[in-house]
Amino acid sequence: MARSTIDSPPRGGYLSWLSERILPKRFVAVPIELGEVLDRFPEGFLIIDGRFRILFANEAICQILGVSRDHLDGRSVDSLKWCTSMPRNRPWHEVLHTSRLANVTTHGIPIAVGDEQLMVFERGDRSRRLLAITVREITGLSIPDVMVISVRDATVAETYRAEMEDLLARVRRSREEAQQCNEQLRQLVTQDALTGCENRRSLDEKAESLWNTSTNEGKPLTCMMFDIDHFKSVNDNFGHATGDDVLRCVASSLRHTFANVGQVYRYGGEEFCVMLPDHDLNESRSIAEKVRSTVSHLSVPCPTTNEVIQVTVSIGVVDRKAGAMTVAEMIDQADKCLYMAKRNGRNCVVPYGPEVASAKFRSTDR
Structure with a gap:
């Protein structure tokens, strides 16, 4: 039998074209020619009446559902194996309910019901297909409520x-x-495992940036060096485990004090360094004195002897106005202040000045 010749559907899609050009014709059953036309579409089509009985199924829908056309003819579309919704929630029920509420009187015009709805269908071989469903009601036909x-x-x-x-x-x-791995690696590379402070490598990386910012913006920058007094004797008399406890205790106090104003670095051994942006020498000297006083009230128990170790620190302070040309020179100036604090009897704060600049120090001064 020769097939009907039809023009190509517009961009609106097969369903819109089908509704407007073919289905509005009056019919009692789906004509053979119409069936041939529908079978040419790659998209699946079901035509159902107001009781949801299948009047027609094209070849594509049979392939999609995995059933024969005879299996679908006259059957309720609700009796098919839909897996994802109750019958009252299925789109063809919603369309029929909506159209009746609206009391539609316009003849021959398809009613759009919105976007596609996804439903899961179980085929005879128990495989499941996800189907995109769109429904339109067609009015003005001899059969009422055709969809x-x-x-x-x-x-x-x-x-x-x-x-x-x-x-x-x-x-x-x-x-x-x-x-997370990079952050953990960064901490391993830049953080001192014993004290939780940043390490010497981190100081080398960040100090230059602080110096450049201070230079470019004309803002103050101070360097402070801390050294735990008589730390060697703590290790010698109480053991390195107790020495580690002393380091952790002092480091914790320093990190708490400078949490919002500067970074604490473990410079090496029992020595710590703090870079303090936006603080001049007088401000930093006052802070250093408070830190010295706080640390002098710390006490660390020795677990093996039950003795209590009193802790003190010596502190050197310098700012960039002291004449340093690089951040390394400024750190060296702060270290000389630290030597002077040791020479002056420890447990004190020494700012950089002419006396420190002209002094000669030996390693034994520590």
Whole structure:
């Protein structure tokens, strides 16, 4: 039998074209020629009446559902194996209910019901397909409440989308894990494991930036050096484990004091350094004196002898107005102040000045 010749459907899609050009004709059953036309579409179509009985199913819908046309003819569309909704929530029920509430009187005009709705259908082989459903009611026909159901198999597309979303989620997780690993690595590289302070390497990296900022913006910058007094005798008399406890105790006090104003670095051994932006020498000297007083009230128990160790620190302070040309020179000036504090009897604060600048120090002065 020769097939009907039809023009190509417009961009509105097969369902709109089908509703406007073919279905508005009066019919009692779906004509053979109309069936041949519908079978030419790659999209699946069901035509149902107001009791949701299937009047016609094209070849594409039979392939999508995995059933024969004889299996569908005259059957209720609700009796098919839909897996994701109760009958009253299915789109053809919603369309019929909406149209009756609206009391539609316009003849021959399809009623759009919105976007596609996704539904899961179970085929005879128990495989499941994700179907995109669109429904329109057609008025002005000899059969009341006729609806056209357009069915598109979205299984592959939705599976691909789900796989892509899963891939993106795994990529995000991998990125977050990488960031965590990088942060852990950064801490291993720049943080002192014993005291929790930044280490000498971190000071070398950040001090130059602080110096440049101070130079470019004309803001104050101070360097403070701290050294625990008589620390060697603590290790010798009470053991290195107790010495570690003393280091942790002093470091904790320093980190608490400078938490919001400067970074504490473990410079080496029992020595700590603090770079203090936006503070001049007088401000930093006052802070150093408070730190010295706070530390002098610390006491660390020795677990092996039950003795209590009183802790003190010597402190050297200098700012960039002292004449340093580089940040390394400024740190060296603060270290000389520290030598002078040791020479002056320890447990004191010494700012940089002419006396420190002209003094000659030996390693034994510590």
